[in-house]
Amino acid sequence: MEKCPCSSGLSYEICCQPLHKGAFAENALQLMRARYAAYALNLPAYIIKTTHPASLQYCDDQKEWTEQISHFSKTFLFNRLEVLSFKEKEKVATVVFIAHMSQDGQDATFTEKSYFEKFKDRWLYRSGRLFEGYIPNLITTEQVNILPLAYYDDPILKKKAEPIRMITEDIKKLIEEMQETMDACNGIGLAAPQVHHSIRLFIIREPINKHADKDKIEWGDIKVFINPKISSASKKTWKASEGCLSIPNIYADVERSQEIMVKYTNIAGKIIKERFSGWEARIILHENDHIDGVLFIDRLPQEEVEKLTPFLENLKKRIHNSFLL
Numbered sequence: 001m002e003k004c005p006c007s008s009g010l011s012y013e014i015c016c017q018p019l020h021k022g023a024f025a026e027n028a029l030q031l032m033r034a035r036y037a038a039y040a041l042n043l044p045a046y047i048i049k050t051t052h053p054a055s056l057q058y059c060d061d062q063k064e065w066t067e068q069i070s071h072f073s074k075t076f077l078f079n080r081l082e083v084l085s086f087k088e089k090e091k092v093a094t095v096v097f098i099a100h101m102s103q104d105g106q107d108a109t110f111t112e113k114s115y116f117e118k119f120k121d122r123w124l125y126r127s128g129r130l131f132e133g134y135i136p137n138l139i140t141t142e143q144v145n146i147l148p149l150a151y152y153d154d155p156i157l158k159k160k161a162e163p164i165r166m167i168t169e170d171i172k173k174l175i176e177e178m179q180e181t182m183d184a185c186n187g188i189g190l191a192a193p194q195v196h197h198s199i200r201l202f203i204i205r206e207p208i209n210k211h212a213d214k215d216k217i218e219w220g221d222i223k224v225f226i227n228p229k230i231s232s233a234s235k236k237t238w239k240a241s242e243g244c245l246s247i248p249n250i251y252a253d254v255e256r257s258q259e260i261m262v263k264y265t266n267i268a269g270k271i272i273k274e275r276f277s278g279w280e281a282r283i284i285l286h287e288n289d290h291i292d293g294v295l296f297i298d299r300l301p302q303e304e305v306e307k308l309t310p311f312l313e314n315l316k317k318r319i320h321n322s323f324l325l
């Protein structure tokens with residue numbers, strides 16, 4: 001009787017093998033353990049089957065994806081799994097764990113906070129934040145605050161959102177949850193309709209340093225925009241690649257104003273008029289579009305849309321119809 005690679009101490013036959021053979025995970029923790037065991041045993045099909053269709057890791061080329069997973073399995077030695085915490089709500093869950101790993105005799109341990117989402121009554125892996133090394137104190141004490149996202153083709157993304165009349169405790173809680181959701185997906189902006197609330201609210205991460213290259217910007221605290229209005233936008237525009245958490249893995253160059261003036265209410269209820277430029281302005285314009293029911297792909301010239309159409313159709317199919325059926 002071989003011990004299960006997920007470090008449960010049980011034999012593989014009664015621990016993770018039934019899941020690898022098709023049994024559903026009862027909860028996200030069981031799924032996480034079975035995924036670790038699947039990596040250790042080089043079972044790419046299980047990883048693919050248990051990845052959320054909107055996960056950034058999801059790859060349409062299953063052959064290439066299989067090879068990638070297999071390569072990872074063969075490159076590393078899976079020494080031990082240590083679970084630090086597990087929290088679950090109806091549709092979302094987090095598992096914090098340490099994967100004790102090595103590669104060519106060198107330590108390759110990492111700590112991860114994984115997010116899981118229920119999809120058609122089945123737990124699936126959504127995303128993870130990786131931290132190099134052994135971080136046993138990474139246990140976050142807060143509740144699971146992640147919200148399920150609305151994806152491409154969801155009618156809420158096409159609706160003009162309603163103004164917020166009062167900043168209630170519920171709104172404040174929603175903002176906290178939006179922040180956690182945005183962070184879970186490594187996003188830099190998120191609008192309320194993207195988490196199924198059709199109200200005029202969005203958050204962005206504020207850049208600490210200004211840089212022409214988005215990947216070189218350091219992102220700081222979040223900034224909250226309630227009932228925002230773009231009061232003016234420069235005629236001077238620029239193009240840069242945008243993506244969207246609601247349209248995972250699809251990117252396109254979008255033309256936006258270089259500089260904007262925004263009037264908005266902050267979380268303290270104060271009305272502010274502020275000027276933004278560059279990436280910050282771009283993110284604000286992208287998020288502001290969301291509360292007007294506009295997506296970045298709606299801003300593209302027709303020929304660009306045509307190029308993206310097969311990818312969008314595929315995404316729609318994956319997320320709304322045939323997946324897992």
Ligand SMILES: [Zn+2]
Binds near residue numbers: 005034037
């Ligand atoms: Zn196991």
Ligand SMILES: [Zn+2]
Binds near residue numbers: 246
């Ligand atoms: Zn977006």
